[in-house]
Amino acid sequence: xxxxxxxxxxxxxxxxxxxxxxxxxxxxxxxxxxxxxxxxxxxxxxxxxxxxxxxxxxxxxxxxxxxxxxxxxxxxxxxxxxxxxxxxxxxxxxxxxxxxxxxxxxxxxxxxxxxxxxxxxxxxxxxxxxxxxxxxxxxxxxxxxxxxxxxxxxxxxxxxxxxxxxxxxxxxxxxxxxxxxxxxxxxxxxxxx
Amino acid sequence: xxxxxxxxxxxxxxxxxxxxxxxxxxxxxxxxxxxxxxxxxxxxxxxxxxxxxxxxxxxxxxxxxxxxxxxxxxxxxxxxxxxxxxxxxxxxxxxxxxxxxxxxxxxxxxxxxxxxxxxxxxxxxxxxxxxxxxxxxxxxxxxxxxxxxx
Numbered sequence: 001x002x003x004x005x006x007x008x009x010x011x012x013x014x015x016x017x018x019x020x021x022x023x024x025x026x027x028x029x030x031x032x033x034x035x036x037x038x039x040x041x042x043x044x045x046x047x048x049x050x051x052x053x054x055x056x057x058x059x060x061x062x063x064x065x066x067x068x069x070x071x072x073x074x075x076x077x078x079x080x081x082x083x084x085x086x087x088x089x090x091x092x093x094x095x096x097x098x099x100x101x102x103x104x105x106x107x108x109x110x111x112x113x114x115x116x117x118x119x120x121x122x123x124x125x126x127x128x129x130x131x132x133x134x135x136x137x138x139x140x141x142x143x144x145x146x147x148x149x150x151x152x153x154x155x156x157x158x159x160x161x162x163x164x165x166x167x168x169x170x171x172x173x174x175x176x177x178x179x180x181x182x183x184x185x186x187x188x189x190x191x192x193x
Numbered sequence: 194x195x196x197x198x199x200x201x202x203x204x205x206x207x208x209x210x211x212x213x214x215x216x217x218x219x220x221x222x223x224x225x226x227x228x229x230x231x232x233x234x235x236x237x238x239x240x241x242x243x244x245x246x247x248x249x250x251x252x253x254x255x256x257x258x259x260x261x262x263x264x265x266x267x268x269x270x271x272x273x274x275x276x277x278x279x280x281x282x283x284x285x286x287x288x289x290x291x292x293x294x295x296x297x298x299x300x301x302x303x304x305x306x307x308x309x310x311x312x313x314x315x316x317x318x319x320x321x322x323x324x325x326x327x328x329x330x331x332x333x334x335x336x337x338x339x340x341x342x343x
Contacts, residue, residue, distance in 0.1 A: 064234040129304040129324060151291065154264070182293045182305040184262055187237060187325035 023127020026179045030054070030141040033122060035090070035115035038102035043115055045088070052084035052139055053170045055163070058123060059089045059114070060131040061096045061104040063186035068153045069132050070108040076149075077112045080167050089114035092123035093131075093189045120190040130185025136166050136176075144170060147181030204276045206283035209260060210290055211298020217285070219317055221256035225339040226313040227332060229259045230299070233270045237326045238308040242278065244329040245310075249281045255336060257282035262307060265289065314339040 032045045048054050057073060060066040077087035091101050091114055098116050105114050117123055126135060136145035145166035152158040166176045209217060218226050229245055231238035249257040259282055263271045268286070275284045287295055296305045302322055303309055312321030312335035320342060321335025 062236070130306045151293070154266075182296045184232070184292050184296070184305045184307060186235060187306045187308065189237070189326060 024125070024135065024143060024146070026143050026146060028143050030137050030143065031125070032141075033125075035117055035122065036098075037113045037115055038098050038105065040098070043088075043113060048086045048088075049141075050139075051086040053080075053086070053144075053167055054137040054141070055080075055085060055087045055167070056126075056135040056137070057087065057089050057112075058092060058126070058128040058131055058133040058188065060091065060093050060186060060188075061100050062093070063131045065153055065183075065185045066131040068155065069149050070110075072149060072155065073132070074109050074111065076163065076167075077110070080171075081111065083171060085167060085171070087112035090117050090122060090128075091115070092117035092120040092128065094120070094191050095189055120188060123188050123190065128188060130183075131188060132185060134163055136163070136170070138170050144176045145179055148183035151181075151183065153184070204272055204279075204284070206285045208288040209285045210288040211295045213288070214258075214260060214285075214299050217258050218313055221258075222317055223315050224254065224256050225315055225336055226256045226258065226317075227336070228311040228313070229257070230262055230307055230309050230311075231259065232262050232307050233267055233274055234263070235307045239274075241308065241326075241328075242280070245332075246278065246280050246282075248329050248332060252336070258285070259283070260285045260287060262287045262295075310335075312336055312339050314342040316342075318342065 030045070034042050034044045037043050045054070059073070081087060089110065089112055101114050101116060132149060134145065134147060134149060135143060138144045145163070147162060149163045150158045151160040151162065162178060162181045165178065169176045214228070218228055231242070233239065245257070259280065261271050261284060263286060271286065292305065296303050300311060300319065300322065304324055306325050308325070308327070310321070310323040310327060310332055311319055312332065313319050320339045323331050323335065
């Protein structure tokens with residue numbers, strides 16, 4: 001799918017500083033990977049098999065948009081973590097150090113691990129472009145939701161809690177109502193090609 | 194609004210929804226167009242703004258349009274930034290409305306990331322979509338392709 005999309009883009013004569021949006025497509029299986037957490041310990045996503053859903057969140061320490069969601073991410077992970085959903089943060093920004101990520105996680109009370117994606121390998125694999133950007137997998141590790149947490153960065157005028165809707169649907173054995181959404185976000189600061 | 198406030202507000206070219214962005218691009222039919230979308234909270238956008246200004250000053254054959262996606266609460270920061278720089282192109286601000294409708298209305302291939310620069314040829318065909326960090330050289334390459342396209 002990813003190669004097909006890239007081929008279409010190349011054929012159309014487009015230029016893109018980043019991989020194509022949606023390089024990992026709805027309905028695709030998760031390819032388990034390992035990344036180090038902030039303590040330097042390798043975390044293998046295979047340990048999450050058996051969870052009712054897995055939420056991967058590309059996040060940042062310095063992005064105002066991602067930071068606007070810190071409290072919401074912490075609350076959602078607590079609420080849905082108690083229902084068997086695993087939350088994992090991924091930081092792919094080249095300029096955000098492990099030490100900075102550890103301090104940021106502690107400051108905002110993140111109960112979920114934040115993994116360091118050195119060289120933005122996983123950001124490239126997923127085609128993640130912004131922070132925050134969310135990928136939700138069902139118990140069979142099939143991608144069921146990709147996009148924003150909700151539709152209002154400020155949190156004051158949220159009309160569509162998209163991540164919550166996706167998780168409620170999965171936990172209830174229902175189809176996710178809206179599988180893909182978009183929102184403004186900061187660029188993931190990749191290493192030079 | 195104070196006199197200073199009116200002066201600052203006057204530095205912006207106006208508000209645009211996605212359809213308005215399309216009309217602004219179409220108004221320059223016959224010339225390549227560089228459309229830059231950015232925000233004051235976006236560090237790479239601010240860092241690369243001078244390079245965009247320099248390119249616009251050099252490339253008189255190209256129309257440059259910029260649209261800030263700043264929220265209303267960031268308007269004073271935006272106006273002060275634009276007033277301080279006086280860029281050689283109009284700076285619009287996104288009209289209030291759902292983010293996704295604006296993003297998809299401008300270009301369905303746009304992920305919502307900023308900075309993003311779109312390059313159109315003289316017939317209004319979008320030939321370049323530069324999402325995330327990119328350089329002046331990337332814009333120039335897209336412009337070269339836009340110039341060659343016919």
